Amino acid sequence: MKQIDDLVRGAVAYDDGLDLLAVAPAAEVDPALFAAVADAVARLARGGWQPAELHRAVVRRGGTDRPLLAHAVVDGIAGLLRRYDRKTVDDRWLDQADELAAKVWWSADARYVTELTARRRLDRISVVDDLVGLLVVLAELPSIEVLVPPPGSAPKRKPSVSRVDERLLDRVRALLAKAESTGYPAEAETYTAKAQELIARHAIDEALLAGREGGADVVPFARRIGVDHPYEGEKASLLSAVAGANRCHTVWSPDLGFTTVFGFDADIDAVDLLYTSLLVQAGRAMAKSEPPGGKAGRARLKAFRQSFLVAYAVRIGERLAHATELAIEEAAAASDLLPVLRSRDEQVRETMARVFPRTVRGRGSRVDSREGWESGREAADRATLN
Template identity: 45%
Template sequence: MSTPRTVDRAFETALYDAADDALDAAASLLAADPAADAELTRRGAEFVATAWRRGWQPADLVRIVRRELDDVHVRLVAALIRTQAPLDRPRGARWTAQLDDVPDQAPPRTDRFSHATAVLELYRLLLRLPALEPLEPGEPGAPDRSGGAFRRENRPESRTLARIRALLAKAEATGYPEEAEALSAKAQELMARHSVDEAVLSAHAPSPDAPGACRIGVEPPYEQAKAVLLDGVADANHCRAVWNEPLGFSTVVGFEADLEVVELLYTSLLVQAEAAMTKAEAAQRAGGRKRTKTYRQSFLAAYAHRAGTRLRAAAQAATAESGTTTDVDLLPVLASREVAVTDRLERMFPETTTTRLRGAGDAAGWTEGTRAADHARVDRRRPLP
């Protein structure tokens, strides 16, 4: 039997039949034909290329495989992504950064049957991936960003972003909630000013940017509360977020400078929320109360709600002050950018729905979560320790 035919027979047996015995039969075929390995890898790279054409990106593939399968499958898909990368067309800086973050551990050595089984399990998943909304320029339905956006993606990171990263790193590292919240508030202030600076530059540019989009993973457990937190961070930074619960991510729409700070702040606040919840739970245990799932859900939901409120207040204060010092009337500039973001969002997601926050009925968890997000004032004049 020829090598391509071996792979074809294995695919016919396993990829379109979810039964375990079909998977075992197909894995046995592949295990018995070592010459099929190269063809099997080539077909896997084709699955990855198809995923790209359907709107998926490297981080999306790694995330869905980690969510649905096991570590061995993550290593397998990472190897396929690296195999396909030299064959892809040039892409933007965000795509390149995702490729750099793809895990580089080789799949573990194992027997041929077990390896073939894992490969077929992965290919079953890749084959069934739905089409996603396009994010990259040049994809069907994506905006034309041939003007200023590409030029800005390639410029060095600004001093402001470097300061924001430093503030958030300190907030994550400190063991004092008050200090962490003060540092986060200062970071949000700088983010708002950074957004204003970018808006002013865009207003003066001969070819203003179009809004872009990115996907940010919303990982279990307590995904709903985390999605609410991301929504609050996005809203405070002139972006909009749409949560895809089944696939475990939110799509955030906004201008490139704002998208970057949303990713930074959301990641940092998750770290801080986990630390605050761990401390609150320790106090609960000391008082004789057991930890519960409902307590954690309520804690994170309250933290997300309160943090979003405070971030918006900090951003509005910083934007108001910036508007008194710039030579551009900010209100029309920011309003036009908001319209552009909303238009992009509605074209990407013509149908959305709202969802009620579930499982947040623990009063103690809600109180502690609110307190954790409310320890420090978010007034921008608060002196830092």
């Protein structure tokens, strides 16, 4: 429908275009709106976007104040999946769609707007406004690197075989949850250290097993992990430090709000778990040690937080790297681990270079608060892993 396209492209003023849609026959507008959402989701899926990433991008760019945008993009994902035999959709795509509960609940596409209005208990114009807003957000998203084959272009299988033991991951999650919930730094350190110990042992065992078997079915992969504001640069540095200590490499995309982590499945799982937990622990420690805010102290508080997170990331990187070296030295004394790790690192670097042939080294964050820097290092010492 031309009115919708003109409105999304900005060819007409938003309020004027919305008024035109409001007076146009619903029998024409409603099916065209859903079709436009479905087509936009299909375009972005071909352009590399996965369900969880697409949902997060919509929430990040407007879904917090307009929750219907997030619900509608999930419906668009469900509508897209309906077009394909599930056997031609990659498992990871299906898993993410299932995690979002993406299911076709409406009776017919032509009735989607009407049934959505009743389901959300809103008036029709508000729903039309939000759907157009969603189309504007989706139109702004660029194509990104294709890490998972889009629906309809792949058999239902994973290109890499992960040997991650779900029971082990459950134990790690439980330990990290305890570290996050306790108010005692010593307890948090104990729980986190035990989690890192389990992760390190499992990763080394997985590498040795792959080396003995030739590793033909295990290849490096990549996963995009969200980096939220505020202080995205400092949080991306923390993620990079955790990744480096776990034999992974990262590329940060600040304009899109995520970091692409390259590595083997078991190692990326470890990075994801540890980064999430350490971010929670850093936030709690920062809140306890930061100076008072208020109008007069707002600039000081911002400098403190930024410096805190920079120091926290640096210190975490130092401690994790040391812990990894110790684990490797211990395992290498009784095995041929080092050649295996060198080979795997080369594979990871080759994969990253293939996906990102050109990267730019980011600028380091400024440290304007000595108080924040010292507090961040102290918090990292309490939270890090021996």
